[in-house]
Amino acid sequence: MSRLKRVLVVLTAVAVALVAAVGGGFFWLYTDAEVSTVGTSFSREMAVPPLAEPTVERDGTKVFDLTMQAGHKEFRRGQQTPTWGFNGDYLGPTLRAERGDKVEVRIRNTLGETSTVHWHGMHLPAAMDGGPHQTVAPGGTWAPRWTVDQPAASLWYHPHPHGTTEEHVRRGLAGMFLLDDERSAKLPLPKRYGVDDLPVIVQDVRFDGSKFDHGHKLMAGSGFLGDRTMVNGTLDPYKEVGDERVRLRLLNASTARVYQFGFADDRRFSLVASDGGLLEKAAATDRIRLSPGERAEIVVTMRPGERAVLRSHPENLGDFWQTRFNGGDDAFDVLELRAAKTLRPSPELPAELGEPELPDAGESVRTRFFGLQRSGINGRPMSMDRIDETVTRGTTETWVLRNDDGMPHNFHVHDVQFRVLEVDGRQPPPHLRGAKDTVFVPGNRSVKIALRFTGPADPDTPYMYHCHLLYHEDEGMMGQFVVVEKGQRAGDVRVPHSHAGH
CATH class of the missing domain: 2.60.40.420 (Cupredoxins -  blue copper proteins)
Incomplete structure (x- = not known):
């Protein structure tokens, strides 16, 4: 009986140790799962992707050139990080066209891997879509052509190779494609690109030494979740603005993270457009949720000399488990807007914005x-x-x-x-x-x-x-x-x- 007691004592001790180890491991995973950059110091001026300058053919076709290439970027001072980009080391230029334009995009792949370029949100023939069936081999070229036939909107472009899309986008292959039309041109909305009309390409990132860490967190089934954010490839970004009203074209270019955008002071702003273009009327709100690939255009009113922080707030992603381990409890200070002491006055937003061309x-x-x-x-x-x-x-x-x-x-x-x-x-x-x-x-x-x-x-x-x-x-x-x-x-x-x- 004494031997049996000793065996039971040993087994109990082992079981208690295992439970403690498992419990401790889960507690570590639980506490490590929450990320916050609230209170960050904004120290770098936000980059604004340049507008691509097309050549115009005799028939009026606007021809853009995009080269997929490898490079290095100094996200952090003194450290060069290997990256991919279009026409540069990271991300790509903003393409812009009007409804009715004939466009051609000449793509050249100088990477060591096959990729594609998909026009996310664009209405165009399937053979020009840039999905996994329209691949571009290393050293190859592709020149899709189509006529723009949809309302003004903030679209974007990114790779779409089957099985490796996440990696190609994470490395930096993405850019915005803005569409204009006659109606939007007449509206008194902020529309000076890079001044009071700002592209805001948001990505979450994690660094491992001088490289991007492409690994996935344990327990995070949604995919890659970074521990900080960048805007237009800029860490800790700020943007000085000189206008009373500023238009932010928000793009969630992360591969898995869902953002709940708002401001640190919970100020209200006007939502004026979603993925495919302008809403019928502006909607006043203090939050806008964007999952990967979604876009929203918002107009925020600034006061002279103030600083307004765009923040991604925590949100409920379903249940406790999904919220905790797939980023719902996380909070990020994304971008600081710094208003000049004297601001140019901006017109009031119009009562009517657009007429969405949607099915009934x-x-x-x-x-x-x-x-x-x-x-x-x-x-x-x-x-x-x-x-x-x-x-x-x-x-x-x-x-x-x-x-x-x-x-x-x-x-x-x-x-x-x-x-x-x-x-x-x-x-x-x-x-x-x-x-x-x-x-x-x-x-x-x-x-x-x-x-x-x-x-x-x-x-x-x-x-x-x-x-x-x-x-x-x-x-x-x-x-x-x-x-x-x-x-x-x-x-x-x-x-x-x-x-x-x-």
Whole structure:
């Protein structure tokens, strides 16, 4: 009996030690999961990506040149970090065109890896979309051409190679593509690029020595989560402004992090545009949530001599686990606006802004359901040679999106701007009532959207729909659809071809 007692004592001690170790490990993971840069010192002037200067051909086509290249950037004084960029060491220039413009973008890949360039939010032929089927090999070129036919909006461009999108975007391949039209040009909105109309490309980063750390935190199933943020490639950025009202074109260019943007003093601002362009009317708010790939344009009113800090506030990402380990408890001071002692007066915002060109639910001819899980959409991981959905040109459909696994997801559809009809069966909030191409779908929630497919038809070349948390996309959380004429069937998906020449 004494031997048995000794054995039981030893086993109990081992069990207690294991429980303590596991509990201690979990406590360490729990406390380490929360990140905050609140109170940061803003010490670097925010870079503003240059506007690309196109050449104009005889027929009026605006031709832009983009070169994907490797480089080094001194994010922190005295340390050179290896990076990728377009036409430079990190990120890319801002492209700008007007509705009705014919555009061509001549892309050259000088990297050691095959990549692509996707025009996120753009309505254009599938063969020009820059998805995983339009790859550009190392040393290769590609020159997509299309006519801009959509309202003024803040779009962006980034790589889309199947399986490596997260890595390519994280290294720095991204830029903004701004569209203008006659209506927006007449509105009294701030519109001097880099002065009172500012691109704000937000990314979270983590450094390991002189390199970007591309690893994922333990327990963080959403993908890469950094411990600090950059704006336009600038750490701890500030921007001096000289106007009473400033327009911020917010782009969440992070690969997994969801931001809850507001200001440190909880001041209200005006939301004037979402992914696909201007809202009907400005919406006053003090918070705007953007998941990866989403954009929003806000106008903030400044007072002479003050400093206003753009902050990402903590938010609920579903349940305790998802919120804690996927960044919901984190807070970041993102950008400081420094107002001059004397400000140029700005006109009041107009009562009416835009007329979003969105489908109506009553026009829908079909409803499709999409179950979102990390393992795939509707239970199937992405396959490059499989057409998942076939839609008819000129028709409107209703798509019901359901997050079935509790983890944060969002949903991006190529080529179209859709209308959000419902969020969990209720009318969407104001920030979701404009044109959208990407929508956040929290765990165990549902979103209903209306989409109109205006073509052109191409039964052999697909567009994508996918989760824009890029780690999930790379794992296979993506599907393909083709647009066909009435009565036409989907064809055979063309084998991806890397463009290696002109």
